[in-house]
Amino acid sequence: MGEKKTILTGIRPTGNLHLGHYFGAVGNWVKSQDAYNEFIEIADVQALTDNFNNPDKVRKNVRELTLDLLACGIDPKKANIFIQSMIPEIAELTVYYSNLVTVARLERNPTIKTEIAQKKELFGNSGESVTYGFLGYPVSQAADITALGGTLVPVGDDQLPLLEQAREIVRKFNSIYGETLQEPEHLLSSIPRLKGLDGNEKMGKSLGNAIFLIDSDEVVTKKVMDAKTDTTKIHKDDPANPDVCMVYYYHKLVSGENLETICTECKEGKRGCMQCKRELAKNLIDFLKPIKERRKYYEENPQEVDTILKEGTKKARFKASETMAKVRKAIKIDYFEE
Ligand code: ATP
Numbered sequence: 296m297g298e299k300k301t302i303l304t305g306i307r308p309t310g311n312l313h314l315g316h317y318f319g320a321v322g323n324w325v326k327s328q329d330a331y332n333e334f335i336e337i338a339d340v341q342a343l344t345d346n347f348n349n350p351d352k353v354r355k356n357v358r359e360l361t362l363d364l365l366a367c368g369i370d371p372k373k374a375n376i377f378i379q380s381m382i383p384e385i386a387e388l389t390v391y392y393s394n395l396v397t398v399a400r401l402e403r404n405p406t407i408k409t410e411i412a413q414k415k416e417l418f419g420n421s422g423e424s425v426t427y428g429f430l431g432y433p434v435s436q437a438a439d440i441t442a443l444g445g446t447l448v449p450v451g452d453d454q455l456p457l458l459e460q461a462r463e464i465v466r467k468f469n470s471i472y473g474e475t476l477q478e479p480e481h482l483l484s485s486i487p488r489l490k491g492l493d494g495n496e497k498m499g500k501s502l503g504n505a506i507f508l509i510d511s512d513e514v515v516t517k518k519v520m521d522a523k524t525d526t527t528k529i530h531k532d533d534p535a536n537p538d539v540c541m542v543y544y545y546h547k548l549v550s551g552e553n554l555e556t557i558c559t560e561c562k563e564g565k566r567g568c569m570q571c572k573r574e575l576a577k578n579l580i581d582f583l584k585p586i587k588e589r590r591k592y593y594e595e596n597p598q599e600v601d602t603i604l605k606e607g608t609k610k611a612r613f614k615a616s617e618t619m620a621k622v623r624k625a626i627k628i629d630y631f632e633e
């Protein structure tokens with residue numbers, strides 16, 4: 296049997312996980328932890344690029360995110376959860392990579408372009424909101440991936456241009472300093488972008504359109520009741536189009552065997568929206584139940600969580616130091632090495 300491939304994936308500690316994260320990302324990481332060597336980065340350094348003035352938020356969410364990841368079923372015996380800032384080799388590698396990418400190329404990166412446009416909308420057009428650190432986060436992401444020897448990177452579609460950027464940096468590195476690093480490949484999620492309750496293209500933590508994994512049963516029910524449905528349906532027995540209804544959209548995630556019935560009944564006007572929403576709320580609550588139970592266990596055992604983070608970080612640091620030794624040698628900065 297050959298050596299397991301390494302998956303490197305990451306998430307920013309900027310808030311709690313929602314269904315978009317679960318179905319777009321974390322649920323897949325749970326599935327892949329058996330077959331792959333998996334590193335899950337809590338990207339606090341990256342979170343600080345646009346939350347540098349709010350360290351309390353980042354600090355608090357490192358803990359919250361770890362609890363959410365474990366709640367989803369990430370098994371610390373199989374996958375390593377680590378804290379980005381505790382791997383100084385990543386910061387070191389970022390410095391050398393920053394020579395291999397032009398400012399113009401970063402500004403052309405579609406993900407960065409969108410995020411800069413969003414910042415300008417929020418903070419005005421002066422460019423004052425775009426820091427050097429923010430513009431450089433794709434470089435730091437290339438360092439995350441390669442420092443940990445990540446050959447496969449699970450991504451949502453908003454992340455694809457970032458991975459392309461990482462590949463370019465690796466190619467440039469190898470062409471200048473000799474074959475040292477492996478180009479990472481993407482693993483595109485089967486749900487690259489889960490829509491929000493309001494029908495928005497992305498369920499987002501700051502968009503007010505998310506169901507969080509920690510939401511209480513009451514909150515889940517209330518959110519489902521307010522979800523966007525086919526607006527042309529007025530009466531209980533009007534036929535409707537499930538394809539424009541967010542309730543049906545989420546039924547597809549959690550209502551398995553009943554899906555066909557739900558779809559036909561909706562189309563034929565045999566299903567009222569209230570009943571349909573109540574069923575969805577129940578199925579979502581059932582789906583979230585084991586996740587909440589696992590979370591409760593880890594909330595009650597904080598020392599176990601500390602140990603998981605420490606051990607995961609230790610393994611990540613070991614791997615990153617191996618990579619850095621190769622990198623220093625290639626760049627001829629391996630002074631005083633035996
Ligand atoms: P932020 O607003 O802080 O950027 P985010 O919700 O975009 O938060 P990230 O930490 O940037 O979260 O993303 C973590 C992972 O979750 C990424 O792989 C991202 O593609 C995925 N993800 C986030 N939201 C969704 C969604 N609605 N559907 C599918 N995947 C998602």
Ligand code: MG
């Ligand atoms: Mg994001």
